Amino acid sequence: xxxxxxxxxxxxxxxxxxxxxxxxxxxxxxxxxxxxxxxxxxxxxxxxxxxxxxxxxxxxxxxxxxxxxxxxxxxxxxxxxxxxxxxxxxxxxxxxxxxxxxxxxxxxxxxxxxxxxxxxxxxxxxxxxxxxxxxxxxxxxxxxxxxxxxxxxxxxxxxxxxxxxxxxxxxxxxxxxxxxxxxxxxxxxxxxxxxxxxxxxxxxxxxxxxxxxxxxxxxxxxxxxxxxxxxxxxxxxxxxxxxxxxxxxxxxxxxxxxxxxxxxxxxxxxxxxxxxxxxxxxxxxxxxxxxxxxxxxxxxxxxxxxxxxxxxxxxxxxxxxxxxxxxxxxxxxxxxxxxxxxxxxxxxxxxxxxxxxxxxxxxxxxxxxxxxxxxxxxxxxxxxxxxxxxxxxxxxxxxxxxxxxxxxxxxxxxxxxxxxxxxxxxxxxxxxxxxxxxxxxxxxxxxxxxxxxxxxxxxxxxxxxxxxxxxxxxxxxxxx
Numbered sequence: 341x342x343x344x345x346x347x348x349x350x351x352x353x354x355x356x357x358x359x360x361x362x363x364x365x366x367x368x369x370x371x372x373x374x375x376x377x378x379x380x381x382x383x384x385x386x387x388x389x390x391x392x393x394x395x396x397x398x399x400x401x402x403x404x405x406x407x408x409x410x411x412x413x414x415x416x417x418x419x420x421x422x423x424x425x426x427x428x429x430x431x432x433x434x435x436x437x438x439x440x441x442x443x444x445x446x447x448x449x450x451x452x453x454x455x456x457x458x459x460x461x462x463x464x465x466x467x468x469x470x471x472x473x474x475x476x477x478x479x480x481x482x483x484x485x486x487x488x489x490x491x492x493x494x495x496x497x498x499x500x501x502x503x504x505x506x507x508x509x510x511x512x513x514x515x516x517x518x519x520x521x522x523x524x525x526x527x528x529x530x531x532x533x534x535x536x537x538x539x540x541x542x543x544x545x546x547x548x549x550x551x552x553x554x555x556x557x558x559x560x561x562x563x564x565x566x567x568x569x570x571x572x573x574x575x576x577x578x579x580x581x582x583x584x585x586x587x588x589x590x591x592x593x594x595x596x597x598x599x600x601x602x603x604x605x606x607x608x609x610x611x612x613x614x615x616x617x618x619x620x621x622x623x624x625x626x627x628x629x630x631x632x633x634x635x636x637x638x639x640x641x642x643x644x645x646x647x648x649x650x651x652x653x654x655x656x657x658x659x660x661x662x663x664x665x666x667x668x669x670x671x672x673x674x675x676x677x678x679x680x681x682x683x684x685x686x687x688x689x690x691x692x693x694x695x696x697x698x699x700x701x702x703x704x705x706x707x708x709x710x711x712x713x714x715x716x717x718x719x720x721x722x723x724x725x726x727x728x729x730x731x732x733x734x735x736x737x738x739x740x741x742x743x744x745x746x747x748x749x750x751x752x753x754x755x756x757x758x759x760x761x762x763x764x765x766x767x768x769x770x771x772x773x774x775x776x777x778x779x780x781x782x783x784x785x786x787x788x789x790x791x792x793x794x795x796x797x798x799x800x801x802x803x804x805x806x807x808x809x810x811x812x813x814x815x816x817x818x819x820x
Contacts (some may be wrong), residue, residue: 342425343383344449344518344550345407345440346442347576350419352377352402374716376402378574379419384518385554389564390545392554393584396569396728396759400554401445403571404520408440410785413724417540424517437467441516441549445523445727445754446677447503451510455491459506463514463683481513486538489539497614499642501532505539512543518550519543520646523727525557526753527676529640529782530817533560540564556728556756558584589755590789591820592764597771600631603666604745604776605652610661612647621647624802627662634767634777636787636808639797645780646676648797649747652778660792667745674748679723686719687725690737699743711762729755732762739766746770748779752786764789788812788820 353375376399384390394400405411410433421428423439431439444450444557453459460482464474482488485505490498496504504524509566511519521540541564544551553561558568562585570579607627613620621644629635637645650656652663653673665671674681684690691705709715712732714725722730731754738746746767752760760783767790769775781787787794787808794800794811796818804811812819 342386342435343422344386344424345382345384345552346420346422347380347403347406348422349380350377350380350403350417351574352399352415352417354412354413354415375574379798380571380574382569382575382576384550385567386550387544387548388550388552388566389541389561390550390552390585391558391561391565391568391581392552392571393556393558393568393579394554394756396556396732396754396756398571399726399792400571400572401522401726403528403576404442404522404552404554405516407520408436408442409814410436411442427766434467437463437514437516439517441511441514441519443507443519443521443524445526447500447507448677450507451495451503456481456487456495456498456506458493459495459510460491460513463510469515477513477515481509482806484512484542491820497618499532499640500527501529501536501641504528504532504536508536508540508543512547514550516549518552521551521553523555523754524553525560527553527750527782533782534639537561537564539785552783556719557587559587584783586814587606587757587785590761590764590785592761592768592789594768594789595772597632597792599633602631603628603634603664604631605629605666605778607652608662610648610651610657610663612644612651612656613659619672620800622661625801627795628650628801629739629776629778631666631776632771632774634771634790634792635779635805636791636794637778637780637797638782638784638787638794638811641798644796644800646749649673649749649778649780653747665745667743670742670743671745671747672738672741674738674746674751676734676749676753678727678730681734681737682730684720685721687714687722687733690722690733691740693737694741704740708740712736726754728756728759734757735763735766739770742758742770742773742775744775746775746777746779748777750781751779752781752783760786761789784812784818785820794818 392400407428446647453462460478543549559779562581565581568579568581587595610625612622682690691708751763791808794808795805
C-alpha cells in the first residue's frame with residue numbers, strides 16, 4: 341500500500357513578526373523565529389489509523405495544517421509535502437477539500453452555520469455538489485452518525501459532544517480520502533469520547549478513509565491505531581503503540597488546606613434555558629462554594645457546566661434564581677476558547693495588558709514568560725502558538741491579576757502531561773495564596789490532583805457533592 345500523505349524533510353518557522361506581519365506593539369524587535377519543524381519526515385499509508393503525539397507546542401497542529409494550503413500558517417517552509425502523490429501547494433481549494441478533511445480541536449472554530457442541516461450542506465455547497473447528490477450525501481452521513489433526531493436543531497444548542505460529532509460528519513460528507521484531526525476528544529466526557537472514537541474507527545474501516553489524529557491523550561485510541569509517530573525537536577519518529585496505552589498520573593504535591601465556613605459563592609434555585617422553546621439547562625440548581633476551596637464540576641457534555649460558570653461570573657443572565665458572589669469584585673473567568681482572552685499582537689503584550697490596573701510590571705511578565713517556556717516567543721502573535729500554549733497563556737494572563745475567585749472551563753484541554761501538571765501547580769499556588777477555584781473538566785486525573793470536592797451535574801442540578809477521594813471511590817464511570 342502506498343503513502344497517501346508524505347512529509348519529506350519539512351522545516352517550518354513562523355513569521356518573526358507574528359500573525360498578519362505586524363510589528364510588535366511593545367516595540368520589541370522581531371527576532372528570527374526558531375524552527376518549529378526541522379527536517380520532519382513522515383509517510384502515512386493508505387487506510388492507516390495513525391496517531392501523532394508530542395509535547396504541547398511541539399508542532400503537531402502546524403504539521404497537519406501544512407497539508408492543507410488554505411489552512412497552512414504563514415512562515416518560512418522548506419521540504420516537500422505530498423497528498424495522494426501531488427504537491428500539497430499545487431492543490432486548489434476544491435481539490436484540497438476533496439482530498440483532505442480537517443477537524444479542529446474546538447468545533448466552534450469550524451462550525452459556521454446556525455442549524456445542523458445547513459452546516460452539513462455548507463461544505464458541499466462550496467464544492468458545487470448538485471442538489472440531489474447533496475441531499476443524498478447529507479442523509480447518508482447523518483444516518484451513519486445517528487444524527488437524524490437533532491438534524492434540524494440549532495448548532496448553538498448542541499452539547500460539546502454533538503458539536504464535535506457535527507464537525508466530523510460535515511467534513512466526512514465531502515468524502516475526503518484523508519482525514520486529519522487535531523485533539524478531537526479533548527472536550528468530550530468519557531462516554532462521548534468512546535462514541536466519537538467508535539464512529540471515527542468505522543469511518544476508517546468501513547469507508548476506507550485514512551485517519552491521522554494529533555493527540556496528547558493517545559491511550560483510548562491505541563486499540564484502533566495501526567501506527568503511531570512522535571514529533572520531538574522538530575523531527576518525527578515512529579513509535580510503538582503499546583507504551584502509549586498507559587497514561588501517566590499527574591505528579592503534583594497537593595497538600596491540604598482546611599476549608600473555610602464562609603461562602604465565596606452561593607447560588608439558589610437557578611433556572612436557565614437558551615430560549616423560550618428550549619429545554620431547561622439548569623433546573624433549580626443550588627451551589628455553595630466556600631472560601632479557599634477548589635471545586636470540580638463533573639458531568640456529561642451538555643449538562644450545563646459551562647453555563648453555570650457563565651451565570652456565576654455574570655456573563656449570562658438567569659431566568660430564575662439568585663446568585664450571591666462575595667468575590668465578584670476580584671474574579672476571573674477562563675472560557676473554553678482561550679482566544680476570548682487573547683486580544684493583543686504579541687505574547688508579551690498579552691501578559692502586559694492588565695499590568696497597570698493589577699499592579700505588576702516587567703519583572704512579573706518576564707518570570708511568567710519563562711515559566712511558560714515562551715521567552716523566545718515573546719514577539720510572536722498569540723494565534724501563532726499551539727492550542728495548548730494559547731490555553732496556558734490565557735490562564736497565566738488571568739493569574740497575573742491575582743483574582744480571588746477563579747472560574748475555569750476545561751483548563752487542561754489540549755495539554756500534555758507536563759503542561760497539565762503546570763496548570764495543577766498554578767491552581768494550587770493560587771489556592772494557597774487565598775483564591776477560591778471552581779472548574780469544569782473531563783480530566784479526572786487532574787481533578788484528583790487539585791480538587792478538594794467534586795460535584796456531579798445531571799438533569800440541571802448538582803446530583804451529589806463529595807470530597808474528591810470519596811467521589812472517585814463511589815463512582816464506576818468517573819475515575820482518574
